[in-house]
Amino acid sequence: MSREAILEGLRTRVADGGAIVVAGVGSGLTAAGAVAGGADLLATYSTAIYRILGVPTALAFMPYDDTNAVTLSLVPEVVGRAAGVPVIAGLGAHDPRRPIDRLVSAALDAGADGLTNEPFVGIYTPEMRADLDRAGYGFTREVAMLAEARRRGMLTLGWAFDSDEVRILLGAGVDVVGAMAGITSGGAAADVRRAAFDGFAAMTAAARAADRNAIVVLHGGPLADPAAVAEALAYTGADGYATGSSAERTPVIAAVRDTVAAFRAVPLRPRAG
Amino acid sequence: MRQFDRGEIHARLRAVMDRGEPIVMGGAGIGLVAKAAERGGIDILMAYNTGPFRMAGHGSLAGYLAYGDANAMTLELGREILNAVDDTPVVGGIGAADPFRDIGRLIGEMMDLGFSGITNVPTTGLYDGKFRAHIDATKLGYPREIDLIRMCRDRDVFTVAYAFSTDEARAMAEAGADIIGAHVGLTSGGWIGAAATLDIDRACEATQAMLEAARAGRADVLVVAHGGPFEDPESVRSVFERTDVVGYLGASSIERLPVERAVSGVVRDFKALRPRATRTAG
Secondary structure (H helix, E strand, O other): OOHHHHHHHHHHHHHOOOOEEEEEOOOHHHHHHHHHOOOOEEEEOHHHHHHHHOOOHHHHHOOEEEHHHHHHHHHHHHHHHOOOOOEEEEOOOOOOOOOHHHHHHHHHHOOOOEEEOOOOHHHOOHHHHHHHHHOOOOHHHHHHHHHHHHHOOOEEEEEEOOHHHHHHHHHOOOOEEEEEOOOOOOOOOHHHHHHHHHHHHHHHHHHHHHOOOOEEEEEOOOOOOHHHHHHHHHHHOOOEEEEOHHHOHHHHHHHHHHHHHHHHOOOOOOOOO | OOOOOHHHHHHHHHHHHHOOOOEEEEEOOOHHHHHHHHHOOOOEEEEOOHHHHHHOOOOHHHHHOOEEEHHHHHHHHHHHHHOOOOOOOEEEEOOOOOOOOOHHHHHHHHHHHOOOEEEOOOOHHHOOHHHHHHHHHOOOOHHHHHHHHHHHHHOOOEEEEEEOOHHHHHHHHHHOOOEEEEEOOOOEOOOOOEOOOOOHHHHHHHHHHHHHHHHHHOOOOEEEEEOOOOOOHHHHHHHHHHOOOOEEEEOHHHHHHHHHHHHHHHHHHHHHOOOHHHHOOO
16 A cells, blocks of 8 residues: 555544544464454554564563564565555664665555554663664664665655654655653553653653644553553544554453453263273 | 593592692584684683674673573584584583573583583673572572582583682582683673673782682682683783683683684675686776
8 A cells, every 4th residue: 555545544544533543463363353453554563473473572672682684574564464454664774784775565465554663762861862873773674674775666664763763764754753761661650651641741741843734653561452542642632542462462461361261161071980 | 522530530630730730611602613613722612692693793691691592502503513523522501590491401411412611601690780699589590500510410410610709700610610710701802702801910919819718618719810800811911920720611702702803804805805807897
């Protein structure tokens, strides 16, 4: 689907008063589930794949796998179950062995309609990010990858950890800003929750100041269920929410657990003698 | 290639120290560097996944992002390095957080290949802040590296443990590490080194503090300096004078920085020549 058509669909959704839902999926099966639930966009990236494998998602930020190979191999599976819903691939722009233009080509070849900067270096501390930037693997390279994807007609979702990053992403032509509050933790203490909400609000405001029509989705921190997302959207004025563990690991585990338990509760016919 | 047992390595290190020399250990990300380091008299070679990234022109930190299977890279590097040297113990890195391998079996595989010891690289000690708290909470963190060192000690496998704090230095000494590399941060210098490091005074203080903590954990542990501003013989001279370390472990300083300088220098020298054929052109 063309970038323009996708954006038009998102704008219509917002104009109709509905929150945009970007569903993060790590398998064809959960992609199909997300589509059936009405997801506006699908996003597939390595942390989603790891949570489906049942291994810690921090692996997307540690050196035990080739995260881009993992994601690129899953994109066709997700596209095959997307039933026309646009698919965004999350790629690590800092890959020392894959230049940015090849990453973008690979995402297009795999059938992705869009690109996002995940894994991102925003997960690390400022000191480590400074060292990464100096070695050429920082946020700057994430922005360059998204700009290249935009140039080649892909929809771009840019993840930001603060207002400065929001402005840089919009300056590079990113279509949808993702305001990120870090790893989803759910029921956080009230002050932590308030800080995350204020962070979301600041990033949303920064986006709107840079571009009145900017589309902003939220993710992470206290946003683990629909009630928290409703509160955050009301507080910030953002346009939607990107699901992660909240619409994949958590419901999958609960559904499988409860179903197996229900089967196990089925009694046998009493044995004779 | 020669494989050394733990006792043999200690006997060699004892002899080095008895001669009043420092123990010098160095990372090698390609066979050529291993061979050159051996000719220079290196006491222990270190092989781990950051080496090939360094020698491919990337920063060591590339070995801490998710763009490769660190333990597979080290096994591959072992095949290259082990056969490039004749009489030097080679210590291989194990990333203890590997979710796809059993660490006990991996130690066996590394020793079967011909490594003479094990170290905790890639180490989660290089991550900090919120991300570090998160990986510790999901049991991918430094405690697994302490378990790795203990497991090696139980099998009488020689170990070098990188530690980043006094608590970690002590824990590693208690777990049985033969050598503690007191890590004071990513090495500075050159084209892609760390942007900001401790100054020499503070790096020496941090090194000595880790050394004292390690010795409190086990009196006979050997402690060497590593990282941060200790990037060349001159800076290492200060840590030898101001702390009780018995040696130095260099990775970027032993391979990346000298190769950057040497190759760019010699190319510049070639370029400075003026061929007769073009001398009068223009």
